[in-house]
Amino acid sequence: KKSEALDHLRELHAEPRSLADWCPNMEERLLSLAIGPLCDRLRLMFFGNLAQDWSEFVLADLGIFRYEQVPITPGSRGFRHRQDVDDYLHLRACREAFEAGMPVTEVLQQLGDFSNDNPHIGERYQRLLLKMAQQLERTGELDSALTLYRDTRAVGSRQRQIRVLERLSQDGEALTLAEQVIAAPHNAEEAQLAERARTRLRKRLGLPPAAKAAKLIEDRLDLCLPRSASVELAVAMHLSEPDAPVHYVENTLICGLFGLLCWEAIFAPLPGAFFHPFHTGPVDLHRADFHARRAELFAACLARLDDGSYTEAMRRTHAEKFGIQSPFVFWELLDAERLEQALACLPPAHLGAWFRRLLADIRENRAGMPDLIQFWPAEGRYRMIEVKGPGDRLQDNQKRWLAFCAEHGMPVSVCYVEWSE
Numbered sequence: 001k002k003s004e005a006l007d008h009l010r011e012l013h014a015e016p017r018s019l020a021d022w023c024p025n026m027e028e029r030l031l032s033l034a035i036g037p038l039c040d041r042l043r044l045m046f047f048g049n050l051a052q053d054w055s056e057f058v059l060a061d062l063g064i065f066r067y068e069q070v071p072i073t074p075g076s077r078g079f080r081h082r083q084d085v086d087d088y089l090h091l092r093a094c095r096e097a098f099e100a101g102m103p104v105t106e107v108l109q110q111l112g113d114f115s116n117d118n119p120h121i122g123e124r125y126q127r128l129l130l131k132m133a134q135q136l137e138r139t140g141e142l143d144s145a146l147t148l149y150r151d152t153r154a155v156g157s158r159q160r161q162i163r164v165l166e167r168l169s170q171d172g173e174a175l176t177l178a179e180q181v182i183a184a185p186h187n188a189e190e191a192q193l194a195e196r197a198r199t200r201l202r203k204r205l206g207l208p209p210a211a212k213a214a215k216l217i218e219d220r221l222d223l224c225l226p227r228s229a230s231v232e233l234a235v236a237m238h239l240s241e242p243d244a245p246v247h248y249v250e251n252t253l254i255c256g257l258f259g260l261l262c263w264e265a266i267f268a269p270l271p272g273a274f275f276h277p278f279h280t281g282p283v284d285l286h287r288a289d290f291h292a293r294r295a296e297l298f299a300a301c302l303a304r305l306d307d308g309s310y311t312e313a314m315r316r317t318h319a320e321k322f323g324i325q326s327p328f329v330f331w332e333l334l335d336a337e338r339l340e341q342a343l344a345c346l347p348p349a350h351l352g353a354w355f356r357r358l359l360a361d362i363r364e365n366r367a368g369m370p371d372l373i374q375f376w377p378a379e380g381r382y383r384m385i386e387v388k389g390p391g392d393r394l395q396d397n398q399k400r401w402l403a404f405c406a407e408h409g410m411p412v413s414v415c416y417v418e419w420s421e
Helices: 004-014 036-047 055-061 082-097 104-111 120-136 142-151 157-167 173-182 189-203 229-238 254-262 295-307 310-321 336-345 349-358 396-407
Strands: 220-225 245-250 372-378 381-388 412-419
Touching: 004 036, 036 082, 036 381, 082 104, 082 120, 082 349, 104 120, 104 336, 104 372, 120 142, 120 157, 120 381, 157 173, 157 189, 157 245, 157 372, 157 396, 173 189, 220 372, 254 295, 254 310, 254 336, 254 349, 295 349, 310 336, 396 412
Parallel strands: 220 412, 381 412
Antiparallel strands: 245 372, 372 381
């Protein structure tokens, strides 16, 4: 191993030497890049992040990746001035120090009195605070964790506060916070977790239970099938019929249809959304104000569901944009045939309900959708099927999607599979 060889060499040659000392007869010149930090800064200023690099130009020129062409103007820039770039790099250095094991107290000292009103940078700062608070909670420094959770506006911090308050035996304060979260949740996941905490806390405090939401009644399907490497594909093959095909789509179909209908809104050239030619989607896609900043544009797209023009709009986008990178459309899983089946079988009212739920919280709601969908094109109907193999159970985000579908009268079954062998 290289590490073992290096240790052995260090024993033989403890003192560092220059290349000329090691190889006095070498005539070649050795060049060393000494402007790495400057190159990183320039790359950051262009891409707005340090995850992408200059190979993007090569991949685009070769046609391996194709990107939507969004107008780039001075107002599009992610960084407004030098301080934004400096703050981004400072945050990155602090995050790397934290991930390398630096104690949270030292990272906080390194952060200093950090403040920046750039949303792109502010969100990164809030996420770093949340991660450090979670580390303090894991190591049992509960008072410090609680203080840091209260200092961050990151989604998820209030739920962690409730848990820490419980561990500190401050159940009354935890219940008060849980009630506040239920009254004004950031998203469905936070509401679900807060309701569980409220039930637990009221019981512990000797209070009468709060009213519970109606229990989800599953349309259950039980199958016993030969063992297969993929339980979802096994169910799809078992249920599929010539006039009623079953597709393994999981989250890709609804997200893909949303991406086709709302392409113009998603790729609208808003300030700070796109600032170089190699964006898969807008930078603010997962920020809380993503929908609000484009409310009129999304309203115009969704209005097509009401006037019937949505089918032609989706077909046109599919034909014109096929293969272009998108945060929602996975082209290899949404060919023209599957698109036509979906348009023939999915009611516009159901499409609208799904799309509005996506817009309410894209990060959270783009996952957890049922695994399979079965189309009856001749009858213009469908059903979705969530598949659970032996010993598997519904996850929280899946339960939320199933409850949403039940609330809106959407046909969904949960298929529980046992192996026959």
